[in-house]
Amino acid sequence: MYGKKVKLRFIFIFALILITILTSYLILNNLKSNVVYFLSPTEISNLTEITNEKLRVGGMVKKNSIKIDSNNINFVITDFSNEIIVSFSGSVPNLFKEEKGVVAEGYLRDKNFFIANKILAKHDENYMPPEVKEALEGK
Amino acid sequence: MIVNFLNMDGHGIFVWSAFIFTMVNFLTLYFIISKNLKKEKIKFFSRYSIYKKDKDRTKNLPESKETVSAIKFAVKSKN
Amino acid sequence: MFPFFQSDRFLFFCLKYQKLIFYFFVSLLVLGLWEGLIVSPEDYIQGNSVRIMYVHVPSAWISLGIFSVIGTLSIFSFVFKIKNFLIICKSLAPTGFVFNLIALVTGAIWGKPTWGTWWAWDARITSMLILFLFYFVYLLSFNLFKKNKNLNKISSIIAILGLINIPIIKFSVEWWSTLHQPSSVKILSETSIHNSMLLPLLIMTASFALFSLLIFLMKYNTELIKLRNKRLDRL
Structure with a gap:
């Protein structure tokens, strides 16, 4: 044909x-x-060796874990199976909140402690007006 | 009230710059494309008038349906 | 082969209603801006910066859609040597390019107040930048190889190579962990955007699509007249 x-x-x-x-x-x-833009706390705990390379850790900010000292912010990033403590000094984005996504950029001191020099807020795919959010939470 | 609306709780500068950037791009694209269209139309009419005068050569012009109808629309939307 | 496309019945039908498309586009745009900037509510967490989504997301969708069409038509135009498809692709490319630029820039403007950074080298944003480069090279090929008889081959191959990038962009947010959030509007499952925000998004998408149709028709008309001019020159 x-x-x-x-x-x-x-x-x-x-x-x-x-x-x-x-x-x-x-x-x-x-x-x-x-x-891959960031590693989860589980992937960090599975690392075989700790290098001095810059890397990023991402996950959820654990509830009630944000502690603010004079100019230092400490919080815990969790992926609901593993956790990592993050220390950061500087200003955080407006969307940095408990139980919200976050990506921290910096260096690993050990598998449970991360020193960040940059914090990015990670947004999720949900968009809704505040009243709807309140109604959802009230349920 | 208008100031509040423009400010948008401090996000105004981001929101407005994003919308203005979009609209500026739309306008630029539209004007570039329509300018080129006009240029080609003017070229076409200047050539077509010369060609029309010389009717003997009409037979040599390869006519196809598409181009004929394109010309029809070009003539219709001359302005 | 493909008599419908070769006779251009659909395209000339559209050319006839070009003015109507223009007015329809402007009224939808005004409605979309009104809905997006004034009527629609703020987001519970992003506040007012959510409004940037109403120009960012439609632009990204349309630039992806246009490249998919260019790539698919290029396969046919390469295999069957259909000249008309090449002209259609050439007329589609400028709009897609501009929409891609808008998506990248408005995304950066949205990223600053939301993430805290203008730019991140994550999979979604980088693959979108690669698409932008493909658009650029594709458009450039028409200028560089204007007189080359292999123009159809060269531009088609660029478009077909770029086509592989489209599913990578689409699924980048699912395959890898990215800073960019996963898609909210899904075909198979429920949309995670509240209806009051989905409405302006859809109106803006419709008006942007009409704008790209309008620009395509004008550019297509230009290309057809250009061909005709070349034929008249030869006499």
Whole structure:
């Protein structure tokens, strides 16, 4: 039905798409540590060695864990199976709150203690007006 | 009240700059595209008038349905 | 093959109603801005900065959609050598490029008050930047290889390579841990945006889509007249 050239071009495109999918899969798999923006406390506790590299820890700020000293903020990041204590001095974003997502950037001192030099708030996918939030909480 | 609305609890500067950026981009894109369209139309009419005078060469012009209807719309929306 | 596309019936139907599309776009845009900036409530945690979403999300959706169309049409135009598809792709690209730029910039503006940073090299944002580069190279290829007879091949291959990036962008927030939140509007499960905020989002999406249709029609018309001019030149 189709000419030989059309078939050839079709095979070429098919091979091109397959090769790109394969290469991008391999690249992304190998660079996994770079593609992942932050590690969870569980992944931190599974680390075999503690390096001096800068890394990011993300999770939920544990309830009632924020303690503010003179110019230091200490809090606990949890993923509900493991926890890590984070120490930070500086100003935090407005959305930094208990039981909300957070990403801390800094250095690991040991598996339970993290010194952050930057705090980012992580937003979740829920959007609603304050009245609706209150109604939900009242339930 | 207007100041409150513009300020948006301190987020105003972010909200307004995002919306203004969007609208400026829309306008720029629209004007660039419509300017190019006008330019091509003017070119077309100047050439078409020369070509019309010389009717013997009409047969040589490869006509296709698409281009004929494109011209119709170009003529219709001359302004 | 594809008589509907070659006869352009749909496109000329749209060209006829170009003015109508324009007025429809403007009225939807005014309605969307009114809903988004004034009527819709603030978010319980982001406050008023949630309003940036009404320009950010539609732009991102449309730039992704347009690139998907360009990539798919490019496969056909490469295999079957359909010239019209190439012109359609060329006319679609500028809008997609501008929408991609808007998505990146408004995302940065939203990131500052919400996350506390303008930019983060997380998977979603980086893959969106890669899409932006693809758009740029794609548009550039039409200028660089204007006189090259292999223009169709070159631009199609760029678009097809870029097509692989689309699912990566879409699923980046699910496959890897990113700073960017997962998608809120889902096809299969319940949407996690309250209706009062979903309404302006959908209105803005509709008006942005109409805008991209309008720009596409104008650009497509320009390209057709350009072709005609070339033919007249040859006489």
